[in-house]
Amino acid sequence: MKDGYNPQQIEEKWQGIWEEKKLYEVSEDPKRKKFYVLEMFPYPSGRIHMGHVRNYTIGDVIARYKRTRGFNILHPIGWDAFGLPAENAAIQRGVHPAKWTYENISQMKEQLKRLGFSYDWTREIATCDPSYYKWEQMVFTMMFERGLAYKKSSVVNWCPSCETVLANEQVVVSGAVLPEPQFGSGGNKQLAPDGNKEIGKCWRCKSEVQLKEMDGWFFKVTEYTEELLECVEKLKDGWPERVLAMQKNWIGKSTGAEIDFPLEERIDGETILRIFTTRPDTVFGVTFMCIAPEHPLAEKLVKGKEKEEEALRFINRVKKQSDVERVAEGTKKEGVFTGSYCKNPFSGERVPIYITNFVLMEYGTGIIMCVPAHDQRDFEFAKEYGLPIKVVIQPVGAIHESPLHLGSMERAYEEPGVMANSGEFSGLPSEVGKEKVIEYVQSKGFGERKVNYRLRDWGISRQRYWGTPIPIVYCDTCGAVPVPDEELPVELPLDVEFTGKGGSPLAKLESFIKTKCPKCGKDARRETDTMDTFVESSWYFLRYASPDFDEGMFEEEKVKYWLPVDQYIGGIEHAILHLLYSRFYTKVLRDLGMCALDEPFSNLLTQGMVIKDGAKMSKSLGNIVDPDDMIQKFGADTVRVFMLFAAPVQKDLDWSDEGIEGAYRFLNRVWRLVSDVFPQIESLKNTKPDLSQIAEPAKELLIKVHKTIKKVTDDLERFQFNTAIAAIMELLNAVSRFEPHTDDDISVLRESVESIVRLLYPVAPHIGEELWESLGYEETLVDKPWMEWDREIVESAAITVVLQVNGKVRSQVIMDSDSDREEMKQAALSDEKVKNYIAGKEIKKVIVVPRKLVNIVV
RNA sequence: GCCGAAGUGGCGGAAUUUGGCAGACGCGCUGGAUUCAGGAUCCAGUGGGAGCAAUCUCGUGGGGGUUCAAAUCCCCCCUUCGGCACCA
Numbered sequence: 001m002k003d004g005y006n007p008q009q010i011e012e013k014w015q016g017i018w019e020e021k022k023l024y025e026v027s028e029d030p031k032r033k034k035f036y037v038l039e040m041f042p043y044p045s046g047r048i049h050m051g052h053v054r055n056y057t058i059g060d061v062i063a064r065y066k067r068t069r070g071f072n073i074l075h076p077i078g079w080d081a082f083g084l085p086a087e088n089a090a091i092q093r094g095v096h097p098a099k100w101t102y103e104n105i106s107q108m109k110e111q112l113k114r115l116g117f118s119y120d121w122t123r124e125i126a127t128c129d130p131s132y133y134k135w136e137q138m139v140f141t142m143m144f145e146r147g148l149a150y151k152k153s154s155v156v157n158w159c160p161s162c163e164t165v166l167a168n169e170q171v172v173v174s175g176a177v178l179p180e181p182q183f184g185s186g187g188n189k190q191l192a193p194d195g196n197k198e199i200g201k202c203w204r205c206k207s208e209v210q211l212k213e214m215d216g217w218f219f220k221v222t223e224y225t226e227e228l229l230e231c232v233e234k235l236k237d238g239w240p241e242r243v244l245a246m247q248k249n250w251i252g253k254s255t256g257a258e259i260d261f262p263l264e265e266r267i268d269g270e271t272i273l274r275i276f277t278t279r280p281d282t283v284f285g286v287t288f289m290c291i292a293p294e295h296p297l298a299e300k301l302v303k304g305k306e307k308e309e310e311a312l313r314f315i316n317r318v319k320k321q322s323d324v325e326r327v328a329e330g331t332k333k334e335g336v337f338t339g340s341y342c343k344n345p346f347s348g349e350r351v352p353i354y355i356t357n358f359v360l361m362e363y364g365t366g367i368i369m370c371v372p373a374h375d376q377r378d379f380e381f382a383k384e385y386g387l388p389i390k391v392v393i394q395p396v397g398a399i400h401e402s403p404l405h406l407g408s409m410e411r412a413y414e415e416p417g418v419m420a421n422s423g424e425f426s427g428l429p430s431e432v433g434k435e436k437v438i439e440y441v442q443s444k445g446f447g448e449r450k451v452n453y454r455l456r457d458w459g460i461s462r463q464r465y466w467g468t469p470i471p472i473v474y475c476d477t478c479g480a481v482p483v484p485d486e487e488l489p490v491e492l493p494l495d496v497e498f499t500g501k502g503g504s505p506l507a508k509l510e511s512f513i514k515t516k517c518p519k520c521g522k523d524a525r526r527e528t529d530t531m532d533t534f535v536e537s538s539w540y541f542l543r544y545a546s547p548d549f550d551e552g553m554f555e556e557e558k559v560k561y562w563l564p565v566d567q568y569i570g571g572i573e574h575a576i577l578h579l580l581y582s583r584f585y586t587k588v589l590r591d592l593g594m595c596a597l598d599e600p601f602s603n604l605l606t607q608g609m610v611i612k613d614g615a616k617m618s619k620s621l622g623n624i625v626d627p628d629d630m631i632q633k634f635g636a637d638t639v640r641v642f643m644l645f646a647a648p649v650q651k652d653l654d655w656s657d658e659g660i661e662g663a664y665r666f667l668n669r670v671w672r673l674v675s676d677v678f679p680q681i682e683s684l685k686n687t688k689p690d691l692s693q694i695a696e697p698a699k700e701l702l703i704k705v706h707k708t709i710k711k712v713t714d715d716l717e718r719f720q721f722n723t724a725i726a727a728i729m730e731l732l733n734a735v736s737r738f739e740p741h742t743d744d745d746i747s748v749l750r751e752s753v754e755s756i757v758r759l760l761y762p763v764a765p766h767i768g769e770e771l772w773e774s775l776g777y778e779e780t781l782v783d784k785p786w787m788e789w790d791r792e793i794v795e796s797a798a799i800t801v802v803l804q805v806n807g808k809v810r811s812q813v814i815m816d817s818d819s820d821r822e823e824m825k826q827a828a829l830s831d832e833k834v835k836n837y838i839a840g841k842e843i844k845k846v847i848v849v850p851r852k853l854v855n856i857v858v
Numbered sequence: 859g860c861c862g863a864a865g866u867g868g869c870g871g872a873a874u875u876u877g878g879c880a881g882a883c884g885c886g887c888u889g890g891a892u893u894c895a896g897g898a899u900c901c902a903g904u905g906g907g908a909g910c911a912a913u914c915u916c917g918u919g920g921g922g923g924u925u926c927a928a929a930u931c932c933c934c935c936c937u938u939c940g941g942c943a944c945c946a
Contacts, residue, residue, distance in 0.1 A: 242940080245862050249942050256946085277946060290946085327944065358944040368946045376859080377944060454945055575941080645884070646870060650863095652939095654870065658885055665899095666884085672899095723872065726883035733883090802879050807927045809879050847926050853878055857926050 005671035007635020010770040015116055017769075023782050024118045026074055028561045035071035036562050037063040038541055038601075040570030040578070043080045044104040044126075048111045050610040050617060050643075050655065051571065053627045057640045058607055058649055058721070059569045060117045064762040065716045067118075068786040074562050075118055076544040078125035079105050082133075082533045087466045091500035097466040098494060101128055111628060115636045116765055118782075123547045127536035132543065133468040134489035135553035136535060141471055141482035142592050148220045151480065154459065158212035159202040163503050165463045166202060166209060211320070216461035217470055217529060221584050225251060225453050228583060231599055238603035240650070243575040250576050252454025254278050257438045258365065259447035261289065261351065264341040268300045273342050273353070276364030276452055280441075281433035283346050284422040285371040285392035287382065289353045290335065293318045294361035298338075301353055305339025311355060318357045326357065333358050333381050345446055346423065346437075356381070364452055372412065379412040393417040393430055458581065460532040463504045465496060467530030475517035475524040484518050490526070504528055537578055538585035541565050541600055552594075559595050568601040575606065605719060608652035617655070625655050637764035638664040644721035644763060666729060667767055670760065673736060674753055674771050680740065681750040685776050689747040691793055697738065698748040703797045704734050705752050709789040712759045721763065728759050758787055802853035803828045805837040821848045828854035 018024065028034075039059035042052055056077075063075040079101075086097035105126060112119070125132055143149035157166040202209055221228075229251050232244045256278035263271055273289060291298050293315040302311040314336045318326070325331070335356035342351050351369075358377065359368055372382035372389040382389055389409070395417045416430040425433050441447030461470070469490045471483035483490055493512050496505040506512055506528040517524035539553070545562040546555035570578075579601070586600040609616055612623040630639050642663035647653040689702060708731040715724035735752045738745075754775060761768030761781045772781050795817055801824055803811040811833040815824065825848055828834055834856065841858040848854050 240863095242862050246941050249861060252942080252945065254945070275946080279946080331944085333944070356944095358946095360945065363945045370946085375946070377946080452945075454942085572940080648871080651871095656870075656885070659870075662884055668899095718875090722870090723883080726872075729883055800879085804878085804927075807878095807925095812879070845926060847878095849878060849927095853927090855878080855926055 005668050005767070007637060007667075007766070008632075011114070011116060011636050011766040014766045014769045015113060017780070018116075018118070018782070021780075023780065024075065024120050025122050026072060026120055028558060029072050030561070032070070032072040034074065034562055035063075035066045035567070036074040036565045037066065037567050038074075038076070038544075038565045038569070040568075040574065041078045041080050041537070041540060042108065043083055043085070044101055044108055045085060046104040046107060048108050048627055050625055050627060053115065053639060054607055054610055054643045054653060055569060055571065056112065056115065056117055057643045058605065058719070059567075060115075060640075060765075061644065061716070061721060061762045062567055062569070062719070063118050064765060064782070065786070067782065068762070068784060070785065073118075074544065075120060076123040076125075076547075077112065077117070077119045077121070078123075078540060078544070078547075079127065080533065080537050080540070081105065081126040081128035082467045082530075082536060084464065084466070087464060087498065090466075090498040094498070096494065098128065101126075101466075114631055115627075115640070118765075123544050125540065125543055125547050127468075127533070127540065128466070128492075130489045130491050131550065133536065135543075136468055136531070136539070137471040137483070137488050137490060138485055139539075139553065139589065139592065139594075140531070141485070141488075143219065143588060144472070144480075144482050146592075148223065148588060149217060149460075150220065151215055151217050153213055153215050155211050156214050156216070158210045158214075159205065159207055160210055161205045161207040162202060163501055165212075165214065216459050217472075217527075217531075218457040218459050218461075219584070219588075221458045221581075222453065222455060224584055224587055225253075225455055227587060228455075228580065229253060231583065235599065235604075238601075240604065240606055243572070243579065243604060243606060246575045247580055250455065250580065253451060254453075255449075255451050256280060256434075257441060257447055258450045259283065259345065259369070259441050261286075261342040261345060261369065264343060264350070267297065267303075267340065270297060270300075272446075273297075273367050274365045274447075275367045275369045276450055277369055279371065279374065279430075279434070280437040281419055281422075281425075281428075281430040282371040282374045282392055283344070283369065283437055284419075284425070285373050285390045286344050286347075286349075286351055286369045287372060287388045287390055288370045288378075289342060289351055290356040290359045290368050290370055290381075291338075291353060292359040292361040292366040293355055293357065295366045297367075298355050301338040301340040302355070307337060307339055311336045311338060315355060321357075331357070333377065333384070335381065335385065337385075345441075352387075354381075354385075362456070363454070373409070374412050374414055376412040376414060379409075390421065392419060392421050394420045396429070458532075458534075458584070460535055461529040462532055463507070463528075464530050465492075465498070465505045467533060468492075468535065469506070470527045470529050470531055472527040473515055473517055473524045474527065475520060475522060477522060478517055478519040478524075480527075481517055481519050481524070487518065492530075504530075506530070534577060534581050535585070538582045539589070541568075541582070542586075542589070542595070553589075554595070556595065559597070563595070563597055564599060565601045567603045567605065569605045569607065571609065572606040579604070605649065607649045608647065610653050610655060612655040614654075630660060634660060634664045635667075635766070637767050638667055641667065641725060641764055645725045646722070648722055649719055666732070667764060669732060669736070670756060671767065671771070673732065674757070674774065677749060677753060678774070680746055681753065682776070684743075684747055684750045689744055689751060691796065694744040694748060695742070698740070698742075698745045699796075701734060701738050701752055702748050703793055704731060705748075705755050706789045706793045707797070709755060709759065709787050710794060713786070713789065716762065724759075725763060728756060731756055731759075755787065758784070799851050801827065801851075803831055803834050804853060804855040805834060806857055807855060810834055810837055817851065821850060824848050824850070824854050828856060 037059050039055050042048065063073050067073045081101050086101050089095050089100045090097050127133065140149055159166055201207060229248065232248050236244060256276060257280045258274055258276050259280065260272040260274050263273060298315055299312065302308045333356065335354040338353045338355055340353045342353060344351050359366065370378040370381065372378040372387065373391045374393050393413060395413065419425045419428045419430060419433045425436060428436060438449050442449065469492055471488060471490045473481045473483060475481055493509060496509055498505060502508065513525050513528065515524055515526050516522065542554045542559055542563065545558040549555045582600050586597050589595050590597055611617065612625060615621055615623060617624045627639065638660060642660040645663060646656065646659050694702065708727050711727040712724045715727065735756065738749060740746045740749045757768055757771045757775065758781060769781055797817060798814050799817050801813050801815050802809055803813060811831050813827050813831055815827060825846055838856060838858050843856060843858055845857040846854065
């Protein structure tokens with residue numbers, strides 16, 4: 001205790017003790033309430049970064065605190081071990097992805113251990129282990145059999161130089177920062193350093209990305225759209241509003257109707273165009289139709305027409321553009337007249353049909369009705385191409401005063417209003433009109449109510465090596481056949497070559513591809529696509545409940561005990577994909593009869609990024625702060641304190657070299673305080689000061705102690721770690737100023753010092769344990785129940801009553817906490833300063849807020 | 859364009875849950891003590907303006923409102939950040 005604070009030494013000591021005593025290894029205990037704390041597991045990129053440190057520190061504090069509140073804590077960690085960077089390392093440096101990954105894991109594991117996190121390492125998992133992905137393959141085959149996994153052809157981004165498929169995230173869009181590989185394979189968009197030069201290019205080699213039609217596997221997320229959306233309601237108490245808003249946004253529900261517009265002439269057997277609209281109330285205002293260039297009818301509509309050649313050129317030009325280019329800023333709305341017409345089923349008017357670059361084939365029916373008066377895009381297009389505009393919605397009240405008319409319209413009127421020029425529907429409010437029009441088309445049989453979603457099925461195929469093989473065999477006779485359970489896992493072969501060319505190495509590996517059909521036994525070929533790594537991260541939280549179980553994905557009983565995750569913690573960047581996919585996958589498992597879980601994560605905490613000099617830490621900016629350097633310099637406890645103190649958890653945290661020194665100074669002061677007062681308080685172990693006995697300065701300190709316990713407890717419950725630490729600092733300041741004289745004083749001093757140590761423990765566990773030990777206690781703080789604050793002591797505090805005159809603070813007076821209204825009023829009226837302000841004036845009103853203030857209105 | 863979050867000292871932030879002393883705590887800065895010196899540590903000060911001072915006065919993005927009392931509640935506007943976006 002005589003020595004100074006030596007974090008390296010005590011941190012190693014306590015990490016050793018915790019490990020030796022197996023303190024963090026847990027098992028189910030039906031008698032105790034469980035609490036499952038989970039942080040998003042890392043991608044084993046090689047080194048942990050400050051973002052991880054922040055994430056895992058938050059989780060660790062919650063885990064340690066909840067444990068002192070008597071919960072049986074599950075706090076596991078593992079590795080999101082499949083993914084592209086491993087493959088890139090293989091291509092660039094000739095290291096096998098498996099070797100690279102496992103070496104990274106062991107390095108990062110050491111780093112995490114040095115931070116003193118209370119993980120149950122016996123539950124560690126790596127998703128690239130066949131004993132893990134085996135179950136994912138099994139579930140895939142179950143999904144396949146139920147039609148929840150299916151194969152279809154779709155257009156993908158293709159890099160001709162890398163000869164590989166790129167996810168949308170790997171096509172450069174716009175902006176300034178390149179992402180660090182983190183958890184999950186997707187995540188950040190690739191952003192171009194400057195201007196638009198690199199838009200539409202491959203993120204790695206900067207070649208022009210092409211579009212290519214390819215077969216791939218999909219999960220039927222759309223089967224669960226409504227439930228995923230409904231649960232946004234259920235999660236609203238435990239999840240941040242903005243995450244739910246993003247998910248809702250992403251699902252993109254819109255309600256409306258599909259309506260058939262008869263074609264003027266039969267085209268290739270087709271007599272109608274079916275459109276989707278959210279504004280059936282504007283149907284009388286349709287003056288043209290638009291069809292997507294990809295629509296099979298598009299070419300047929302122009303056949304034999306005057307502008308056939310021009311139209312075909314247009315179709316080909318637009319089709320060649322990538323999604324990215326097509327929606328890029330500044331792309332003009334363009335179109336070409338097909339020469340064909342259809343009839344408005346309501347007004348009977350003749351309506352020309354255009355092919356345009358802004359209608360999406362994938363959404364709705366790929367054809368839209370255009371109402372330029374009430375849709376801004378249609379309005380612009382109509383102006384450009386000289387098409388008529390017909391007003392059919394008038395603002396409420398405007399009909400008589402100043403109705404909309406064409407001459408005065410500078411833009412579309414998109415708000416609700418009253419239907420006009422709409423035959424029998426005229427005069428209806430637009431909201432009612434929508435319903436009436438839908439009812440009408442339904443009753444006449446040329447349309448129906450329809451809900452559309454933005455959400456698409458999840459394309460899980462990756463033409464990559466380092467991932468979970470999709471357990472499917474192609475047989476000329478039987479087609480796509482799932483690999484039977486007893487043949488699982490389909491192991492990823494390790495003897496492959498990495499050239500970076502010609503697509504997935506698996507596709508060239510005859511020994512892997514050649515197999516027999518599980519059904520008929522004839523020669524067959526294996527699927528060589530692997531799964532998106534988001535599939536692994538969609539169920540790892542379930543695996544932790546029984547990580548070594550070898551008869552299934554998880555043990556039902558254990559999942560029943562531990563799940564759902566009570567507190568999930570991670571970066572806001574996974575607000576949509578990872579969290580939505582996990583929710584989907586959980587529901588699929590439920591419907592496959594494997595568990596009874598509707599939602600995987602009851603509560604979600606999204607922490608902000610760690611930034612430096614106003615930008616995300618990144619290699620290219622050279623502003624990376626290495627956690628190891630900091631641990632070496634200041635110790636893990638200091639890093640942890642700073643991570644929590646520097647900003648509220650949800651906000652971005654600005655790294656500051658001076659700031660971390662402040663945290664270090666704080667821990668040093670705590671250490672010094674204990675060393676300094678130890679000789680005085682040594683003999684007073686386990687005594688409790690008696691409130692009625694002690695004199696003023698000590699009493700005040702004791703009150704401060706209990707107020708601090710209350711404050712820190714409340715703050716930890718609400719994850720306000722920054723203010724919890726601030727409160728401990730305040731207490732430290734108060735104790736440092738305190739000079740004990742009597743035995744009672746010393747007893748209060750002892751209680752104060754012990755409180756600081758114990759309050760600090762969840763945040764800075766090593767120094768907490770060390771000081772606790774040096775205070776003469778043998779038990780560890782890990783399982784010591786949390787402190788209770790004493791209501792009697794807190795409430796015995798004298799209160800400062802603020803005295804206001806006309807709402808302005810003029811004075812204050814210290815009173816007993818149990819003073820009543822009348823006493824407070826009298827104290828105010830007899831206060832010298834107050835008297836000055838009210839002298840000679842009539843008192844109109846006196847407001848007394850018990851325990852707080854008196855306001856005199858004159 | 860739509861949706862969401864946020865604007866408080868030189869900086870990170872507190873007080874918003876419950877309307878009640880704005881600026882806790884930390885960083886930085888200034889002065890002092892200690893030191894041969896530096897570092898470390900300790901003490902004092904630190905929103906703007908006025909005053910020798912007690913003290914007065916202004917002040918939470920801007921404007922209005924409710925209230926005895928507004929950073930906090932209501933309305934309008936501005937700015938920043940994040941998400942979605944030719945989704946019909």
